[in-house]
Amino acid sequence: MKFHLVDRKFLDHPRPFFIQSMLASAIILGTLMILQFISPVIIAAIGATTFIVFAMPRNSTAGMRSIFGGHLIGMACGLAAAWIPYSEAAGSIAVGLSIFLMVILDAEHPPAAGTALGVALEGYNAPSVAFIVAAAGLLAVAHLALRRWMVDLV
Template sequence: MILALIDEKFLKNRKRYFLQASLAFGATLVILIVLDAVADAAVIASFGASSFIVLAMPHQEVSAARRVLGGSLIGTGVAFSADMIQKAVVSLFGKVPLVDSAILFGAFAVGISMLLMVVSNTEHPPAAGLALGLVLEGFDFTVAVVTLLGLVLLTIVKRLLKKYLMDLV
């Protein structure tokens, strides 16, 4: 019964599973240490989701650098734009009625990020979460740069170790 709950690939490849989970742990730990004082949970959660995609599915298109980095750049750029538009709207017209402006523009950032990612073939679902997190907390350049650098590091690690990594999913 217990064996039915465990993936057969795990039983045959325990070392690789633990290696890849350890890499995800290490990458996420570094980002958490660096961002601890400056980031909110949504941004960190999006990085954790990216770590899962990159290290659990290293040979799948979804973990390609184009998607991870391209989608995240789009999400970050859209978040910056949405935050600037939000500030301008609030400055010009005052508080947005019925809903907090951060919520409105956070949702806007998710929708526009999604559209731009699918049009540019850089789909990376955690990047939409990154855009949302960056808008909800108020865009912070340091958080954005550190997160993007963490993703660059993650894709470099994947590229260097790809021949030793397997798709776990």
């Protein structure tokens, strides 16, 4: 195995790396400005979704079913687990249950496990729920609209 500092794909074809990274920045900036929401754990999960959509657009986890379905599953598991009295238990159960449901429902989206954890720790919060649904929807639509022009960067 040869050590390399910069990905060979970038050296051969740098343009998509710049374009897709800038598109990701623009989409997440627009999402954050439009939705005006700040919850670090939830925003981190949406940030990870943005990475998948723009760095791995051909991966099944970047599809609409996975993005929207995964975050809805994560949100539902987090809300259900939020009733558990100990936050450590609530968070761990929410993550495990969301993984189980995403896998059996063919809606695998790794960042949605972060959504489950964030919602379980935060509890029911209408702005959080609205942000997750809206941000997942915007990213799924962006993926649908731009996918044909994007390439896998990883």
